[in-house]
Amino acid sequence: MSVAPVQSDNPAARALAVRHRFRWWEVLPWLLALAFYFAFPRYLGFGTELLITVLFAISLDLALGYAGIVTLGHAAFFGAGAYAVGMLAKNEIWTEPISGLVIAAVVAGAVGFTSGLVLLRTTGLTLLMLTLCTMGLLEEIANMAADVTGGFDGLDSLPIKPVFGIFEFNPLYPNTQYLYVLGVLLVCFVFVRMLVYSPYGHSLTGIRENTLRMNAVGAPVRRRLMVCYTISAAIAGIAGALWAQANAYVNLSVLGLDRAATVLIVLVLGGYGRLYGGIVGAVAYMVLSHFLSKAYPTAWQLGLGLLLVIIALFARGGILGMFDNLMQWWRHREKTPP
Amino acid sequence: MTTVIEIANMLLGGLAAGMVLFIVSVGLSVTMGLMGFVNLAHGGFAMIGGYVVVLAMNRLGVPYVAALALAFIFTAAISVVFERFLYKRLYRAPELDQVLFTIGLVFMMIATVTLIVGPETQPINLPPSMQGQLNLGFMTYRTYSIVLIVVGVVIMLGLWLGFERTRMGAQIRAAVDNRRMAESLGINITQLFTITFAFGSGMAALGGGLGAEFLGLDPQYPLKYLVMFLIVVAVGGLGRITGVFYASLIIGVLDFTLKKYLPQGGTVFIYGMTILLLLWRPQGLFGRPA
Numbered sequence A: 001m002s003v004a005p006v007q008s009d010n011p012a013a014r015a016l017a018v019r020h021r022f023r024w025w026e027v028l029p030w031l032l033a034l035a036f037y038f039a040f041p042r043y044l045g046f047g048t049e050l051l052i053t054v055l056f057a058i059s060l061d062l063a064l065g066y067a068g069i070v071t072l073g074h075a076a077f078f079g080a081g082a083y084a085v086g087m088l089a090k091n092e093i094w095t096e097p098i099s100g101l102v103i104a105a106v107v108a109g110a111v112g113f114t115s116g117l118v119l120l121r122t123t124g125l126t127l128l129m130l131t132l133c134t135m136g137l138l139e140e141i142a143n144m145a146a147d148v149t150g151g152f153d154g155l156d157s158l159p160i161k162p163v164f165g166i167f168e169f170n171p172l173y174p175n176t177q178y179l180y181v182l183g184v185l186l187v188c189f190v191f192v193r194m195l196v197y198s199p200y201g202h203s204l205t206g207i208r209e210n211t212l213r214m215n216a217v218g219a220p221v222r223r224r225l226m227v228c229y230t231i232s233a234a235i236a237g238i239a240g241a242l243w244a245q246a247n248a249y250v251n252l253s254v255l256g257l258d259r260a261a262t263v264l265i266v267l268v269l270g271g272y273g274r275l276y277g278g279i280v281g282a283v284a285y286m287v288l289s290h291f292l293s294k295a296y297p298t299a300w301q302l303g304l305g306l307l308l309v310i311i312a313l314f315a316r317g318g319i320l321g322m323f324d325n326l327m328q329w330w331r332h333r334e335k336t337p338p
Numbered sequence B: 001m002t003t004v005i006e007i008a009n010m011l012l013g014g015l016a017a018g019m020v021l022f023i024v025s026v027g028l029s030v031t032m033g034l035m036g037f038v039n040l041a042h043g044g045f046a047m048i049g050g051y052v053v054v055l056a057m058n059r060l061g062v063p064y065v066a067a068l069a070l071a072f073i074f075t076a077a078i079s080v081v082f083e084r085f086l087y088k089r090l091y092r093a094p095e096l097d098q099v100l101f102t103i104g105l106v107f108m109m110i111a112t113v114t115l116i117v118g119p120e121t122q123p124i125n126l127p128p129s130m131q132g133q134l135n136l137g138f139m140t141y142r143t144y145s146i147v148l149i150v151v152g153v154v155i156m157l158g159l160w161l162g163f164e165r166t167r168m169g170a171q172i173r174a175a176v177d178n179r180r181m182a183e184s185l186g187i188n189i190t191q192l193f194t195i196t197f198a199f200g201s202g203m204a205a206l207g208g209g210l211g212a213e214f215l216g217l218d219p220q221y222p223l224k225y226l227v228m229f230l231i232v233v234a235v236g237g238l239g240r241i242t243g244v245f246y247a248s249l250i251i252g253v254l255d256f257t258l259k260k261y262l263p264q265g266g267t268v269f270i271y272g273m274t275i276l277l278l279l280w281r282p283q284g285l286f287g288r289p290a
Helices: A011-017 A024-039 A041-066 A075-090 A097-119 A124-144 A175-197 A199-209 A211-216 A221-247 A257-270 A277-292 A297-314 A318-335 B002-035 B042-060 B064-085 B095-116 B143-165 B167-177 B179-184 B189-215 B226-236 B241-261 B266-280
Strands: B133-135 B140-142
Touching: A024 A041, A024 A175, A041 A175, A041 A199, A041 A221, A041 A257, A041 A277, A075 A097, A075 A124, A075 A221, A075 A257, A097 A124, A097 A221, A124 A257, A124 B095, A124 B226, A124 B266, A175 A199, A175 A221, A199 A211, A199 A221, A211 A221, A257 A277, A257 A297, A257 A318, A257 B095, A277 A297, A277 A318, A297 B095, B002 B042, B002 B140, B002 B143, B002 B167, B002 B189, B002 B226, B002 B241, B042 B064, B042 B095, B042 B189, B042 B226, B064 B189, B133 B143, B140 B143, B143 B167, B143 B189, B143 B241, B167 B179, B167 B189, B179 B189, B226 B241, B226 B266, B241 B266
Parallel strands: none
Antiparallel strands: B133 B140
């Protein structure tokens, strides 16, 4: 996107003109992720899971946060990608990981496109229902077609080739998995970042804020939503494929309501429509869940429910939204001395 | 003769299940139609009702019918508190916030029930009078199922009369069709909604208690049947009592039949059918176009 010379010295205009530029703090998450690799070699399995959750949450952010498509069935695409890689690898048809991601993205994108043709005609409760039904349908099909999907047990010990033919996936020491997932996440994140700051991304925000007006100014609303939903599905598919490759197995849990609800919680906890919400939310959720959900499962669920209620009622921007508010309050206080 | 009996068997079983679906979902349909509130926690009220019935019967020795009444009152009272203090704040909020809030509420309900009662499935002991078989002349069938069908029909008739013949029902219909106009005419929407919400939650509790025998009662209940209740409401059309009734019966019979003859693909068929139906009529089978 080329930046037109800013005519006015209006601070708002200036802020808008430079808002797509990289800021210094945007390097921080990646430095921290690298530091984690060296600092906590025993927690790399957890770290890999965390990074995959981040990617999945970012894919949801594109559809939900930017385009405003309220979906409860995003795990459908995560599962499509995971099963695509899993089934190809189990039958030894395709075991190369990176091209496997491309295949998963195409498969999940195709599922997203097809279901989008149907879903995006509707809004509100009907849309919500249809996303749930699509995911339920896929889950049942995966459960029924036990010959190819392994049914309830899933497919395990998937033979995945080493990355670049050199770095092997070792289930006990997931060093390769961690760096591989981090690399893929970086590529996808940069892509999504470009997308949301492009004119196309702004038109998505416009559709979210006021569909009627976007229709009135002549924006091809349906087509834009379709493209967005397909891209979002493809990225979710990549996340699913990474999950299947990193764990070397697939099972029905990749397609369930649990996973769809979790990623939604992760995203709103961090703050949706903010690009970094997925990262912050995934870190907060996964760390809390890691320490609490196994030791105190019931209390964890109670706390999670309470957290959701509080976010919905009082803190719609999630953690990042609260941080923004705090910063604003701080700046305001500095400007107006008592 | 055997085929007739087989068909009758399926119809009766399906109708009984459908009646429970109807009793649980009708409140959801009306509140969604009235306020446009996406209430995913509705199944939670059905679960609370089921637990009240089971606990009152097993621990306090309350008779079945009294326990059902208690479940209705208890759940309706709780839901008034929720509605006044929490739901009310989100009536004009975006759908996503309503979805998050109600999912959070479901989690809290599940955790609370697990903490208080425990995670295991609760057995329900029907009174002996309902456990036997009833002679219908040409065949015998479980008394419990027949009772469910009769209760369902009675409730349907009562609701229909209340909806069509009372002032309150007319107010609800007016508010579902055009809320702003109804408000301009001086109908107190806030109060109307509180009453409807409480009544709907009470009905859900009743359905939860009546259906606990074959739906099973454990803390995961609200999530397990969430999609089912939503499908009924979406197929029946928002705010339409008769629509929900027909949709419940269709889905109840379909589900029952498919589970018997096609145990593997039954759910796929129902999901697929719902998707196609909502494509064809986004407002539901019996709803009016928006």
